[in-house]
Amino acid sequence: MSDGRPPRAPKQPEQEQGHTERTVDTPPTTVAHEGQTPFSTMKGVLHPGLLQGVDAMGFKYMSPVQEKVLKELPSLSSDCLVQAKTGTGKTAAFLLPAIQNLLSHNMLRRGHVGILVICPTRELALQIAKECVDIASHLPEKLECHTAFGGTQRASSLKRFIEGNPAILVATPGRLDDMLGEEKVRQKLQGLKTLVLDEADRMLDAGFAPAIHKILKRLPPKSDGWQGMCFSATLPDRVNDVVKCVLFPGYTSLSTIDPNEAPTVARVPQFYVTLPSIKQTFAALLAVLEKEYESNPDDFKVVVFGTTANGVGMLYDLCKLALPQFKTFELHSRMNQNARTRTTNEFKEAPRGILIASDVVGRGMDFPNVSLVVQLGLPMNTEQYIHRVGRTARAGRDGRAVTILFSNEAFFIKTNPTLPIKPYPTDIVSELPKYQSLVDKSFPQVEELAKTKAYQAFLGYNKTYLKKLQLGPKELVQLANEYAYAMGCPEPPMIDKRVVGKMGLKGVPGLRIGSRDRD
Numbered sequence: 001m002s003d004g005r006p007p008r009a010p011k012q013p014e015q016e017q018g019h020t021e022r023t024v025d026t027p028p029t030t031v032a033h034e035g036q037t038p039f040s041t042m043k044g045v046l047h048p049g050l051l052q053g054v055d056a057m058g059f060k061y062m063s064p065v066q067e068k069v070l071k072e073l074p075s076l077s078s079d080c081l082v083q084a085k086t087g088t089g090k091t092a093a094f095l096l097p098a099i100q101n102l103l104s105h106n107m108l109r110r111g112h113v114g115i116l117v118i119c120p121t122r123e124l125a126l127q128i129a130k131e132c133v134d135i136a137s138h139l140p141e142k143l144e145c146h147t148a149f150g151g152t153q154r155a156s157s158l159k160r161f162i163e164g165n166p167a168i169l170v171a172t173p174g175r176l177d178d179m180l181g182e183e184k185v186r187q188k189l190q191g192l193k194t195l196v197l198d199e200a201d202r203m204l205d206a207g208f209a210p211a212i213h214k215i216l217k218r219l220p221p222k223s224d225g226w227q228g229m230c231f232s233a234t235l236p237d238r239v240n241d242v243v244k245c246v247l248f249p250g251y252t253s254l255s256t257i258d259p260n261e262a263p264t265v266a267r268v269p270q271f272y273v274t275l276p277s278i279k280q281t282f283a284a285l286l287a288v289l290e291k292e293y294e295s296n297p298d299d300f301k302v303v304v305f306g307t308t309a310n311g312v313g314m315l316y317d318l319c320k321l322a323l324p325q326f327k328t329f330e331l332h333s334r335m336n337q338n339a340r341t342r343t344t345n346e347f348k349e350a351p352r353g354i355l356i357a358s359d360v361v362g363r364g365m366d367f368p369n370v371s372l373v374v375q376l377g378l379p380m381n382t383e384q385y386i387h388r389v390g391r392t393a394r395a396g397r398d399g400r401a402v403t404i405l406f407s408n409e410a411f412f413i414k415t416n417p418t419l420p421i422k423p424y425p426t427d428i429v430s431e432l433p434k435y436q437s438l439v440d441k442s443f444p445q446v447e448e449l450a451k452t453k454a455y456q457a458f459l460g461y462n463k464t465y466l467k468k469l470q471l472g473p474k475e476l477v478q479l480a481n482e483y484a485y486a487m488g489c490p491e492p493p494m495i496d497k498r499v500v501g502k503m504g505l506k507g508v509p510g511l512r513i514g515s516r517d518r519d
């Protein structure tokens with residue numbers, strides 16, 4: 001493409017039409033769906049060991065995105081940009097062609113990494129690696145899959161990587177960048193055949209792009225011919241300008257999403273609750289959880305997303321006390337890696353329960369059978385909303401999503417008219433007094449430090465959205481103080497002078513500046 005824009009998917013109106021009808025929203029499922037193609041039809045294209053691998057995983061039929069990638073790519077080693085809804089099997093859709101490539105071209109050089117997958121979080125890296133091991137489990141030759149991410153012992157994992165025989169590496173950008181500082185690591189990547197960016201829009205956004213560019217400089221040049229694959233449920237237009245760093249012009253664009261449709265799974269009824277006051281936040285969360293439980297008590301596995309790690313920590317403390325009838329879990333970046341991994345595994349296995357989480361599990365994480373996603377507070381952007389909703393209704397299951405916003409945050413609904421969000425069917429606000437007493441009873445038992453941290457995080461997060469929230473710094477502090485009172489604080493928690501300075505709130509009235517115990 002001369003203008004650097006991605007080529008459109010091949011124009012085949014009838015097939016495209018038929019394909020769209022058949023593919024959009026069709027879940028990956030083991031139940032025979034009309035029009036879904038069994039993996040067995042890929043004999044001769046995919047190695048028998050790979051077919052046995054997917055079969056052992058219980059995958060009988062290709063999901064639409066898997067079928068598209070395996071059948072519509074000019075070759076399995078072609079560069080591609082692929083969009084498909086959350087929970088529809090994108091992981092296998094990139095692993096299968098990438099592994100097949102290694103096998104069919106006899107590209108396995110001992111000790112050399114053939115496939116590099118880069119993804120945003122540690123939890124996702126582990127999950128992708130697990131799927132990789134499962135898919136490759138029936139191959140005659142063992143394919144070692146290694147992971148590299150922060151929060152783990154650098155020296156020991158580096159040693160294992162250098163001394164091992166990793167054919168596949170799944171990594172997060174920070175640790176990978178760090179590892180590539182070692183000559184021996186760079187050497188092991190000299191035979192790279194496929195580079196995958198999972199959650200590609202996130203990997204190429206302002207937060208991660210600098211690390212990705214640094215990484216690319218230390219990998220073999222694109223002119224060596226390695227394949228680039230970019231996958232996500234959301235690919236905003238701005239991605240087209242940056243994918244060039246991993247995809248050659250002329251790459252194939254594939255999508256199972258109708259361009260006129262929001263990329264959330266249509267099986268997820270989505271609702272919002274708008275609260276007149278921030279003070280009602282906590283009671284509203286309890287009310288929504290209880291209402292949802294009452295309407296579906298047998299199928300109650302919930303992810304509640306908060307906006308900040310410390311906010312999530314405090315919400316977890318509250319829910320544990322206020323909703324002792326449910327098993328609650330917490331997951332956020334302020335926890336150590338062992339605790340994060342343990343909780344991830346526990347919640348994956350749990351038949352029911354409530355996970356209070358930050359965005360460390362907002363994208364890509366596959367917790368089986370999540371029946372409800374609740375978002376409390378303003379999602380950062382449309383993509384984040386979509387990916388969080390995508391933690392439910394995975395692999396063909398049903399699910400629901402509820403977003404709780406206070407009045408200043410309600411613009412999110414208006415500015416996202418394509419999202420199918422409707423007002424919550426029950427009048428939650430009129431029910432709040434009942435839940436407020438539960439909140440008031442529980443908060444005195446939550447540690448002051450947890451509240452202080454949540455207060456500070458609230459200020460920091462919302463400071464970034466002042467304009468959208470139509471607030472000035474003074475109103476923001478007032479709002480945060482109301483939030484603190486809602487947590488049962490007798491007065492707004494103290495904030496360190498330096499933190500206030502960093503947040504750009506120096507001199508704003510309403511803050512209590514002073515030192516507090518260090519966390």
Ligand SMILES: Nc1ncnc2c1ncn2[C@@H]1O[C@H](COP(=O)(O)OP(=O)(O)OP(=O)(O)O)[C@@H](O)[C@H]1O
Binds near residue numbers: 059061084390
């Ligand atoms: N062909 C298939 N048949 C049955 N189940 C499948 C199939 N492919 C994938 N799955 C299952 O579907 C679930 C979702 O798959 P996966 O995590 O790859 O989704 P995704 O599209 O990458 O989602 P996200 O956009 O959230 O990252 C997983 O539990 C996976 O094991």
